[in-house]
Amino acid sequence: MDDDQTDGRMSGQMDGRNDGRNDRRNDGLNDGWSAVMPLAELQDGRSARVLLDGKPVLLAREGERLFAIGARCTHQGAPLDRGPLRFGALDQVTCPVHGSVFSLGDGRVLRGPATMPEPAFEVRVVDGTVEIRAVGTDA
């Protein structure tokens, strides 16, 4: 399994390892990470909707891989967490309303009508809890 420096995708691994730089929960600093749900509640092959700073985020799980992108379709706001997931060479979610397809890895549009990407989040698991933070938050 990869270490924390993965292949550049925005997905996370659930091995719970980290190098200690980002885990400062005990001193009140958390480098932007927010706990959003217990891992045990996110079923393999399924998605869930969580809130980060009041904004909906889609979490998806495929085996030991975790993904997080915005959950409000950038086309007309449909809930992406209700759309079908597809895992493979291009991990993706399809909007349930007009069929836009977004990359689960980085939120980019794979097929319109949407033209704007979804925000992407880094994902990790610490002590059985899924944590996310906006990409580029690393302090």
Ligand code: FES
């Ligand atoms: S609302 Fe998602 S494609 Fe239109």
